[in-house]
Each structure stands twice: as structure tokens, then as C-alpha cells.
Amino acid sequence: MSGQRTHGARRRAGAALESKSREVGVLAEQADASLLEIVDHVLNKGVVIQGEVVLGVASVDLVYVRLSAVLCAADRVLGNGAGKRNKVR
Amino acid sequence: MKLLVYAIARSAPRGKLGVGVQREALAVRAHGGLVSIVGKVASSPRITEESLYAHDRIVRRIAARTSAALPMRFGSTVVDESALERFVEERRGEFVQALSKVRGCEQFTLRVFVDASRALERPTLCTDGPGARYLRARAESHFPPEIAQLRALLAPLVKDERAEAHDVPPLVASVYHLVPRASRAAYRALYARGVQELASARVALSGPWPTYAFAESA
Amino acid sequence: MKRPVAPLRAKDLDALRADLEGRIGRASAPRWNVNPEDAQRSVARLVLTLVEFLRRLLEKQAIRRMDAGTLAPEEVEAIGVALMRLEETVHELARRFGIPKEELNLDLGPLGKLI
Numbered sequence: 001m002s003g004q005r006t007h008g009a010r011r012r013a014g015a016a017l018e019s020k021s022r023e024v025g026v027l028a029e030q031a032d033a034s035l036l037e038i039v040d041h042v043l044n045k046g047v048v049i050q051g052e053v054v055l056g057v058a059s060v061d062l063v064y065v066r067l068s069a070v071l072c073a074a075d076r077v078l079g080n081g082a083g084k085r086n087k088v089r
Numbered sequence: 090m091k092l093l094v095y096a097i098a099r100s101a102p103r104g105k106l107g108v109g110v111q112r113e114a115l116a117v118r119a120h121g122g123l124v125s126i127v128g129k130v131a132s133s134p135r136i137t138e139e140s141l142y143a144h145d146r147i148v149r150r151i152a153a154r155t156s157a158a159l160p161m162r163f164g165s166t167v168v169d170e171s172a173l174e175r176f177v178e179e180r181r182g183e184f185v186q187a188l189s190k191v192r193g194c195e196q197f198t199l200r201v202f203v204d205a206s207r208a209l210e211r212p213t214l215c216t217d218g219p220g221a222r223y224l225r226a227r228a229e230s231h232f233p234p235e236i237a238q239l240r241a242l243l244a245p246l247v248k249d250e251r252a253e254a255h256d257v258p259p260l261v262a263s264v265y266h267l268v269p270r271a272s273r274a275a276y277r278a279l280y281a282r283g284v285q286e287l288a289s290a291r292v293a294l295s296g297p298w299p300t301y302a303f304a305e306s307a
Numbered sequence: 308m309k310r311p312v313a314p315l316r317a318k319d320l321d322a323l324r325a326d327l328e329g330r331i332g333r334a335s336a337p338r339w340n341v342n343p344e345d346a347q348r349s350v351a352r353l354v355l356t357l358v359e360f361l362r363r364l365l366e367k368q369a370i371r372r373m374d375a376g377t378l379a380p381e382e383v384e385a386i387g388v389a390l391m392r393l394e395e396t397v398h399e400l401a402r403r404f405g406i407p408k409e410e411l412n413l414d415l416g417p418l419g420k421l422i
Contacts, residue, residue, distance in 0.1 A: 024136055035141070038142060040263075041145070041302075042141050042145055042148075042160075042163040043141070044162075045302050046162035046304050047159050047162060047184075047305055048162045048165065048305065049166070049167065
């Protein structure tokens with residue numbers, strides 16, 4: 001867990017996200033098919049840098065979780081059926 | 090200043106990189122077997138028609154000039170060089186795997202539209218219990234049965250396939266195909282044939298795209 | 308330079324637009340705040356969203372394994388029943404707390420791709 005980001009930085013990040021979603025709303029309203037496709041591909045796809053959740057209480061950020069460090073497909077880590085089962089048809 | 094990241098690749102793209110979304114100079118950073126293509130910017134790019142198209146253009150240019158590249162999502166930034174290093178190191182294994190998958194390939198995107206309210210009852214094996222039927226239905230919500238024939242027709246040319254269900258009628262799903270560049274013409278020809286056979290669905294094909302939908306491991 | 312896209316009907320375009328606006332809108336708040344004014348609903352929302360996230364992850368993995376043939380028929384049946392009950396339970400609880408289904412979405416960056 002990283003404690004590097006300050007509370008202020010996270011609040012700014014939150015506000016930045018809100019304004020991004022407004023920008024997209026404005027864009028999408030008048031977008032033709034070509035632009036909608038671009039929006040979907042470059043804004044919804046591609047490699048993403050963050051993968052985190054911030055948990056808080058009473059508007060105070062307390063816990064930062066990088067779930068990608070925790071969750072993974074079991075068969076990738078343990079092997080298919082943890083070696084118990086072979087390919088079944 | 091921060092770094093805007095455009096793509097992760099196996100090797101530096103050939104030729105001139107051009108400029109980024111904010112007309113900043115693009116640069117290549119080496120990460121021992123991987124490279125990132127970045128631009129130094131003062132602030133995150135605003136989302137405008139121009140900037141989104143620019144991002145796609147830049148990603149296409151990179152993809153055209155290197156053997157394999159993973160497009161980054163628009164506006165991906167890291168605070169500095171060491172953050173960039175950490176980002177690449179943390180996901181190195183995943184990137185290497187994804188890069189070998191998308192090597193030499195591009196993406197076609199199919200949007201699937203179905204007008205009629207879809208029949209919930211589908212012929213099932215009488216040996217299937219309710220659990221199996223449920224799981225099968227969930228699987229089909231991602232890959233709509235209306236395009237099963239079309240997908241089967243295209244399958245020999247499709248290296249990998251991903252799908253997303255939508256619940257905004259008539260849009261029911263998006264299907265993403267990873268297709269070797271060498272098969273582009275053949276894919277288009279097969280698609281043109283197969284789309285005529287569609288009975289209860291409309292499909293809109295777009296592409297070729299850089300491999301946006303195959304950049305993240307799923 | 309715009310790339311040509313196959314022509315769509317107006318309602319198709321509207322649907323694409325609505326889907327994008329909805330998804331980007333939901334992606335705007337990856338933080339979870341327990342609000343003491345409405346603790347029950349806050350907690351319920353947090354818990355149900357995480358459970359729903361895990362349910363979709365489990366479902367996707369189960370489908371992958373089913374398609375890959377690495378699940379026995381009785382496993383497919385058992386998993387299917389369990390996930391079906393889980394989905395019903397999540398939606399029933401969400402309904403009881405007045406939490407609309409769309410609020411149970413969580414775009415977690417790279418993890419979002421696992422759903």
C-alpha cells in the first residue's frame with residue numbers, strides 16, 4: 001500500500017475525474033459514429049495505469065488498495081484445477 | 090511536469106516519432122526488453138475531439154513502426170521517471186505476454202444491435218440443469234447467439250476474441266477480434282459474406298484499430 | 308483524418324452514445340466513503356459493490372473454464388447455481404437498500420478488464 005499520495009492530491013484527482021466525465025459528456029452528445037468509436041477505444045480500452053480503490057470514512061481517505069496486487073485468475077496461479085483435473089470434455 | 094504514456098512496446102519504433110497530443114516531443118524510454126513511448130507535459134490532456142483523434146493517430150504510428158505495441162489509455166500519466174519505471178516493472182510479465190499475443194496483429198470491433206426483445210428460452214440440452222443453463226446464458230450475453238454463425242465464419246482468421254455485454258437496447262454487445270495484419274483483406278471479405286446472413290441482428294464493423302482491447306490481460 | 312465506420316441507424320448511435328456516457332460517468336469516483344449520516348446505506352453500497360465485482364470476476368472465470376473444458380459437468384452445474392443465487396441475492400439486497408443496479412459498477416482500471 002502506498003502512502004505517497006497526499007489527501008490534497010487525491011481530492012484534486014477526484015475533481016479532475018469529475019471534470020473529465022463532464023468533458024466526455026459534452027463530446028458524446030454531438031459525436032458522430034466515428035468519434036464515438038474513438039472515444040470508446042481510447043478512453044475505455046488500452047493499458048491503464050491506476051487500479052486502485054481508496055476507502056474512507058466521513059470524507060477522510062484512510063486506506064489505499066491496489067487490488068491488482070491481490071486478485072489474479074486462479075488457474076494462472078495454481079494451474080488448471082490446481083493440477084487436480086485434466087482437460088475434460 | 091509529468092509523463093504522458095502512449096504505448097508499451099518490445100523495441101523502439103523506427104523512424105521519427107512525431108509529436109504528442111499536446112504537440113510535445115515524443116521520446117522512447119528503455120526498460121530492459123521493453124520500451125515505453127512518452128511525452129513530457131505540464132498537465133493531463135483535456136478530452137477533446139482533437140486530442141482523442143491525436144492519441145489514436147500517435148498510437149497507430151507507433152504500432153505501424155514496431156513489431157508489437159500495447160496502446161495506453163488516453164491520458165495515462167505518471168509523475169516522473171521513477172514512477173514510470175515502477176509501473177513497467179510491476180507489470181512486466183503481463184506486458185511481455187500481451188505483446189507476444191498482439192505481435193503482427195490489429196483489431197476489428199463489432200458492435201451488435203438486436204431490435205426484437207430477445208427470447209429468453211433457448212433450446213438447451215435436456216441434460217443441462219438450471220445452473221448450467223444460467224452459466225450458458227451468461228456466456229451468451231457477452232457473445233450474443235445472433236452472431237454465432239458470423240463468428241464461426243470469421244474464427245479461422247481470429248487469433249483472439251473478447252466481448253462485452255451492454256444493456257442499452259438495441260446495443261447488446263461489443264465483440265473485439267485480434268486479427269493478423271496479413272489476414273486483413275481475407276477477414277473483410279469473410280465479414281462481408283457473413284454479415285449478409287444475419288437474421289435478427291445488425292452489426293457495425295470498425296477497424297482496423299490498434300490493439301486497444303487486447304492491451305490489458307483479461 | 309477520420310476513419311470510415313460502417314453506417315449505423317440513429318437509434319444504434321444513440322445507444323452507443325448512452326452506453327459511453329454511462330460508463331465514463333461511473334468511472335469517475337473510485338473512492339468509497341462511509342457516510343455517517345447514512346451509514347447503513349453506505350456500508351451496504353460498499354459491500355454490495357465489492358461482492359458484485361467479485362461475482363462478475365467469478366462468473367467470467369467460470370465461463371472461461373467452462374469454455375476451455377476444464378470443468379466437469381457437475382462443477383458447471385454447481386457453479387452456475389451458486390452464481391445465480393449470488394446474483395439474485397445481490398440484486399435483492401440492493402433493491403432493499405434503494406441502491407440502483409448501475410451504482411454497483413466499479414471501474415478499477417486494469418481490474419475493470421477482468422470483468
